[in-house]
Amino acid sequence: MATIAFIGTGFVADYYMTTLANHPGLMLAGAWDREPARLDRFSTFHGVRAYGSLDECLSDPGVDIIVNLTNPESHFALNCSALEAGKHVYCEKPLGMTYDEAVKVIELAETKRLTVCGAPANGLSDALRLTAQLIEAGRIGTPRLAYAEMEDGPVFKDNWRDWRSRSGAAWPGLHEFEVGCTLEHAGYGLSWLVALFGPVAGGQAFSALAFPDKGPGTEGRTLAADFSVGCLSFESGVTARLTCGLAAPRDRSLTIVGDEGMIVVGDLWDDRSPVHLSRFDEKPPLLQRLAGRFERKRGRVLPLTLTRGKPVRYPFPPSASSLSAFPSRIDFARGIAAMAEAIGTGEVPFFSGRRALHLTELALALNGGIGAFEPKSRF
Structure with missing residues (x-):
């Protein structure tokens, strides 16, 4: 205890x-x-x-x-x-x-x-555990490329001033606009990427304040970047792109492309997010094949997006029985529990020490849009 x-x-x-x-x-x-x-x-x-x-x-x-x-x-x-x-x-x-x-x-x-x-x-989620198992089993061959999205939609156009937590606390929207969505959200993608592929050797970062007018109550405030993109080169050989934003349509997915196939994680904020697997040597699911034939026949792209591959069934029961309401279906307390368990057994918690420092350094680099960078921290 x-x-x-x-x-x-x-x-x-x-x-x-x-x-x-x-x-x-x-x-x-x-x-x-x-x-x-x-x-x-x-x-x-x-x-x-x-x-x-x-x-x-x-x-x-x-x-x-x-x-x-x-x-x-x-x-x-x-x-x-x-x-x-x-x-x-x-x-x-x-x-x-x-x-x-x-x-x-x-x-x-x-x-x-x-x-x-x-x-x-969320870097300790059931979805990450399943994804790691698929990679370790060689289901997509050697991972080569990853796309992580942390787009939260046009939040500042929503009624964010009315958002309240269960106990009645207001969502700190103005403060988030001032600090920057990257510091708030990049960690959700970085924790997955670092957990799966290890430390980052170097990268390129860009950020911008695309929407300086966030509406009533933000006048005269110094607002931080509301868009950022980072291209990361991992020591393991994987290349990744991570985007964060407060304007593009909501997308919190992760796509991992390997030599032999692809994994798509639907939502990094969902402890048991749908995970889809496709292999280059297998036929796509029937619906995807039919959609492709229709598009080729009509010569136009259908106004819908089908997740590539087949859904993978979780081979283990849920780790959490109590999760917050959509969209934050994350077991927030799991990180504390994993920490306490590791301390109790004399082990090093996964997201502690130098690894935690590495994640912070990466988020700060992306938030600052500093161009080319090579992390000083190692683990």
Whole structure:
């Protein structure tokens, strides 16, 4: 049993509360937030203890892991404070707002012999497990190319000001526009890519503010890039492209092309996303063949998109029974549970330490659109 405490009770905290039920080995001691009204609303709704201050939370001798759910600009300072208090840290992305900050967090943890893990937990999903099994079994031959999409649709044109979490916390849309969708979303694609293909050797990054006018309430604000694309070269030989955006039609898919076939993962935000497999030496499914014949006969493209290949049945039962509502069908608490289990057995959690630093460095590079880059971090 590992005891944890939440710091930050905003929109994302309810995702963690919903999925905490999947992990009986985790016990929530309480929560703290710098906004008393938000903390009271969260603690009352979920029936959890509300700490009176940050110091009270960090000094609680019964807490093993601090779960940092504050805004990105607060991550670095809070991570360091928690480590100085002798606590392990599970941090929402990123570890810090600069590479140097992230390095200091990891080095402090190593000095203190403590563990720092980084979100997101979708890199531990059932869908990734299935995809990895297909690759390891040689179903598509050697992976060569990957396309990861993190397009969230024209969010700023939606009624985002009315979005609320289960406990009533507002979605921090304005803040996300100011920080940038890449820092918020690139990790969902990067965690998959790094888990499947290992570290990145180098890449090219580009980002832009394509829509400077995000509507009422954003006037006069300094907004971050709402589009980014990165081309990544992995040490394993795989080449990948990752896009992030807040305007193009929603697409959170991953396509992996190998020598002998292709895997398409429908939604990286879905713990058990549909996974399709196609091989170059096999006939496509009947519907895809009929659609191809129709297009060739009529000389035009059909106004629909069929996922290439056949759906793969999951050979193992679901790992999570409680997930948040669509679209965030991620077991958010799984990352904390995996961390606690590894610490308990003396092992190194997968998304911890230098690997967590590597993911943060990649996200920062893509967000900054810095052109050619070679990661300094290695694992």
